[in-house]
Amino acid sequence: MTVQITVTVNGQPYTRDVEPRLLLVHFVRDELALTGTHWGCDTSNCGACVVHLDGTPVKSCTVLAVMCDGQQVTTVEGLERGGELDAVQKGFAECHGLQCGFCTPGMMLTARWLLDRDPDPDEGRIREAISGQLCRCTGYENIVRSVRWAARQEAGRRGADQGRADRGGADRGGADHGGAGRATGEGTHEGTRA
Amino acid sequence: MQVPARFEYERANSVPHALALLERHGPESRVIAGGHSLIPMMKLRLARPEVLIDINGLAELSALGVEGDALLVGALVRHAELLADPEVGRYFPIFHDAERVIADPVVRNRGTVGGSLCQADPSEDLSAAFAAVRATALVQGPGGVREVPIRDFHRGPYETAVEPGELLTGLRVPIRPGAGSAYEKVERRAGDWPVAAAGSLLRLGDGVIAEAGIGLTAVGAEHFAAPEAEAYLVGRAPGAAAFAEAGRIAAAHCNPRADQRGPAAYKRHLAGELVRRVLTRAAARAGSPEGEE
Numbered sequence: 001m002t003v004q005i006t007v008t009v010n011g012q013p014y015t016r017d018v019e020p021r022l023l024l025v026h027f028v029r030d031e032l033a034l035t036g037t038h039w040g041c042d043t044s045n046c047g048a049c050v051v052h053l054d055g056t057p058v059k060s061c062t063v064l065a066v067m068c069d070g071q072q073v074t075t076v077e078g079l080e081r082g083g084e085l086d087a088v089q090k091g092f093a094e095c096h097g098l099q100c101g102f103c104t105p106g107m108m109l110t111a112r113w114l115l116d117r118d119p120d121p122d123e124g125r126i127r128e129a130i131s132g133q134l135c136r137c138t139g140y141e142n143i144v145r146s147v148r149w150a151a152r153q154e155a156g157r158r159g160a161d162q163g164r165a166d167r168g169g170a171d172r173g174g175a176d177h178g179g180a181g182r183a184t185g186e187g188t189h190e191g192t193r194a
Numbered sequence: 195m196q197v198p199a200r201f202e203y204e205r206a207n208s209v210p211h212a213l214a215l216l217e218r219h220g221p222e223s224r225v226i227a228g229g230h231s232l233i234p235m236m237k238l239r240l241a242r243p244e245v246l247i248d249i250n251g252l253a254e255l256s257a258l259g260v261e262g263d264a265l266l267v268g269a270l271v272r273h274a275e276l277l278a279d280p281e282v283g284r285y286f287p288i289f290h291d292a293e294r295v296i297a298d299p300v301v302r303n304r305g306t307v308g309g310s311l312c313q314a315d316p317s318e319d320l321s322a323a324f325a326a327v328r329a330t331a332l333v334q335g336p337g338g339v340r341e342v343p344i345r346d347f348h349r350g351p352y353e354t355a356v357e358p359g360e361l362l363t364g365l366r367v368p369i370r371p372g373a374g375s376a377y378e379k380v381e382r383r384a385g386d387w388p389v390a391a392a393g394s395l396l397r398l399g400d401g402v403i404a405e406a407g408i409g410l411t412a413v414g415a416e417h418f419a420a421p422e423a424e425a426y427l428v429g430r431a432p433g434a435a436a437f438a439e440a441g442r443i444a445a446a447h448c449n450p451r452a453d454q455r456g457p458a459a460y461k462r463h464l465a466g467e468l469v470r471r472v473l474t475r476a477a478a479r480a481g482s483p484e485g486e487e
Contacts, residue, residue, distance in 0.1 A: 021200055023233075110299075128299065132384075133300070
């Protein structure tokens with residue numbers, strides 16, 4: 001038995017005939033060749049396979065592709081916009097948020113979701129958000145710093161936008177300068193939020 | 195690679211449609227919601243349904259809120275939704291306590307309340323929380339809706355009162371104005387199943403305990419409850435000595451088994467201590483109109 005499904009992945013609709021037992025992680029990796037989503041423990045523990053399903057992170061090793069018919073999926077390949085990396089991706093690059101990189105796509109997708117709901121999370125909030133995801137390099141300190149970096153950068157950008165609106169576009173406002181995260185560490189309140 | 199064995203797939207578009215599909219496909223069909231219990235079981239061949247009936251599209255099962263003098267929790271409510279709902283926190287902080295320690299945030303986005311209860315894992319957290327607050331399960335079949343007291347819902351490990359051809363549609367929890375409730379769990383690591391966990395609800399009146407509900411999980415408590423400890427508390431003044439004694443009674447009446455999460459004596463100790471703690475917290479919350487914290 002196969003079932004025809006149409007799933008919109010990173011904004012592009014894909015129609016495929018799938019076996020009902022096909023897991024979402026294998027659908028995106030094997031059917032769509034989007035191998036940025038990693039396939040890890042297979043038991044919904046490690047979080048390497050996290051994707052957004054209708055905007056919410058889920059562990060795609062424990063979701064059937066057939067259940068996603070008509071829904072929106074975002075994978076790590078969909079984080080960048082118009083060739084520009086998302087602030088979370090930049091944060092992981094700036095703050096050495098990855099070593100082997102296996103957990104990174106899932107970590108970044110959960111971080112993106114967290115920042116969309118809570119633009120200024122402290123270390124505790126970040127650690128809670130990624131508590132269902134394992135970094136086998138145990139690089140959590142830098143993952144937390146990376147998310148904080150992204151939060152500061154986006155706060156700075158919002159501040160700059162507000163500044164331009166207030167001052168007729170003449171001022172960059174409180175725009176953040178990237179590398180500060182490495183010096184100040186996580187969980188601090190740097191006053192970059194204008 | 196872990197993949198389920200082959201099965202056929204049906205998508206229900208209403209509760210009557212789901213019931214018709216269950217009737218057509220018979221006992222080898224299973225309902226799937228969040229899938230976070232059933233899909234792992236299917237990967238391990240511990241479950242091998244021939245047909246899966248997907249109820250994720252049934253918006254009528256996602257209701258969550260106060261209806262009359264009760265809290266109504268639809269079977270398809272996700273763990274994350276129960277945790278995020280302010281009315282749930284106001285009337286039943288026990289559910290927020292429990293949801294903070296159920297699995298992890300990403301799993302909570304997908305897993306459902308009804309799925310957790312129907313899986314009937316003997317270590318499941320919400321089973322103890324709903325037992326503590328004496329919820330009523332709403333079970334719908336071809337003949338209509340049956341109301342099943344939650345303490346009759348679990349027949350044993352992985353076995354519930356939901357018969358073939360029936361569907362758990364939701365749970366109703368009577369609101370007790372001024373009652374307090376709490377849940378606490380000991381786990382080996384973030385997101386794990388409990389070594390032991392306890393929940394409680396207390397309603398006070400005229401300086402004594404008017405109603406006591408105690409739920410226990412992972413310690414072999416029949417129907418996830420501690421009725422002997424509840425009976426001890428009713429009519430007594432709330433206080434440290436009474437709560438410690440209730441914990442001792444609950445620990446004596448449960449039946450924990452040694453496994454990789456610890457020896458039986460340790461679990462029994464935890465059962466008593468956790469009951470004492472959740473009674474203390476529930477009493478502190480009782481009488482406060484905002485309930486939570």
